[in-house]
Amino acid sequence: MASWAAIKDCFDKDRQHFVYLRVDPARVVGRAVDPAPAKAGVHYFRLWLADMHLSKEIAWMKELIPAVHSVIQLDFGGRPGLEIARIADTSALKAEEGATNIISRNRLLTPTLPFQGGTLAIQAGLLSLPGKNYLGGFLKTLSSFSMLLAAPQVSSVLALAAPLGEGIQELLSGDAGGRLHLGVLESCAADDLRSTYIAAIRATAGQIRPDSLWVVDDRLYTGNASDRAPLTGFDHMLLRLELFTERDDWDQLKSIAEPYAAMLDALGEGDRGRAESSLRQAIAAALKAPELTQADRRRVPEALKKRYVESLGALRLPALGDLGDEQHAAFSGADGAALGGASDVGLGALLRDVTPAEEAARQGELSLKEALAGI
Structure with missing residues (x-):
């Protein structure tokens, strides 16, 4: 230039x-x-x-x-x-x-x-x-x-x-x-x-x-x-x-923060299908975000999946498989209280309990297939 x-x-x-x-x-x-x-x-x-x-x-x-x-x-x-x-x-x-x-x-x-x-x-x-x-x-x-x-x-x-x-x-x-x-x-x-x-x-x-x-x-x-x-x-x-090694502006990375927030909203409404779709969108955004280090392109999907599984457990939703119509109706009125306030937890807080940055970097690049495994 x-x-x-x-x-x-x-x-x-x-x-x-x-x-x-x-x-x-x-x-x-x-x-x-x-x-x-x-x-x-x-x-x-x-x-x-x-x-x-x-x-x-x-x-x-x-x-x-x-x-x-x-x-x-x-x-x-x-x-x-x-x-x-x-x-x-x-x-x-x-x-x-x-x-x-x-x-x-x-x-x-x-x-x-x-x-x-x-x-x-x-x-x-x-x-x-x-x-x-x-x-x-x-x-x-x-x-x-x-x-x-x-x-x-x-x-x-x-x-x-x-x-x-x-x-x-x-x-x-x-x-x-x-x-x-x-x-x-x-x-x-x-x-x-x-x-x-x-x-x-x-x-x-x-x-x-x-x-x-x-x-x-x-x-x-x-x-x-x-x-x-x-x-x-x-x-x-x-x-x-x-x-x-630790960012302090996660909630301003909209390509990840917005689908993550949508995932929490959907879980609060008992809509597991929409929550899973938002989770996939957030993970895909993290994998291709040039703003992230190689370590965080591995750590963020790990943190998102961990939060998703914890939220399913808090709402007593099955971790695998699709909900039937009756199950969906039973949870559709949820307001998110069962998440224990998780809807207020930012992305930065999620990364406190995942793999440390240096260890994650040593594990190498994370593939999309690996990132979406188990969802």
Whole structure:
């Protein structure tokens, strides 16, 4: 995608002005950072803007408009090197304007994405754009547009990726006058991909010693272990790359969550045929969801089938075979109470009692025949 090359060119031209480093986990206070490397098919990742500080020595919001961008390049859904871009203006970042600076903290830059192996490349940065032309309105449009690409079900909105990348490239074109003010460029294979903080500071190593930097409660500090203070006086941004195995957004994966909810509704009504059909739909969606790791494409069907069998037992429905007309009528008035409140149990809760992610990944891909066995 053209936006990747355009931003990289800006980064290469200006990186000599930056202090740029991964922060040592031993110098992070207030949040545990697991230094273990990512495992393909097991881990998810997402990128956060932990802290951004802009000094008003530059006339931000008057002469220049700040915008934070990110571009992730990864293997996704059988598409190697797919680029997923995002850009946010200050309103989308909910930046706080004080008497002396502009601050934004803990803003999500990417949706939850699976690491499927290969190389993960990350660009992120602060763009400075002229504030006295059409760019303000154009930037807001791109920012609103890019919010759609932050959806957990990212595969449903991938058609937006290319036009968004072209819009970011236009911001950086010579006519538009945009430039990279601060930037991060990382490329990681599995052995080097791990949870970390990445700092970029608009300063030279002579002005800020890299070995004086700390992260305290997701803010960049300078000093030593016994005497440190928040970094001020220099524009800077602090990114947090987070690795994890357990998603926290299951109910927003509609292709799975909606048929799962329909299954519970049908069971509550005693309609086993409709419940079984919804279960099959949820399992099939999980098996082909590119948003899931290989481990979760095995664990989710396992969890759904387990919940289905438990629900049949709670309602005293037979686990196999079809219900006769009289049996169907006997359960058709059920309101779901026999499920013990199960209709309120989200997908995330179901995964607490199934095979751990690393073990599931070792078992390999799950076939549709295997996933539907016993239903």
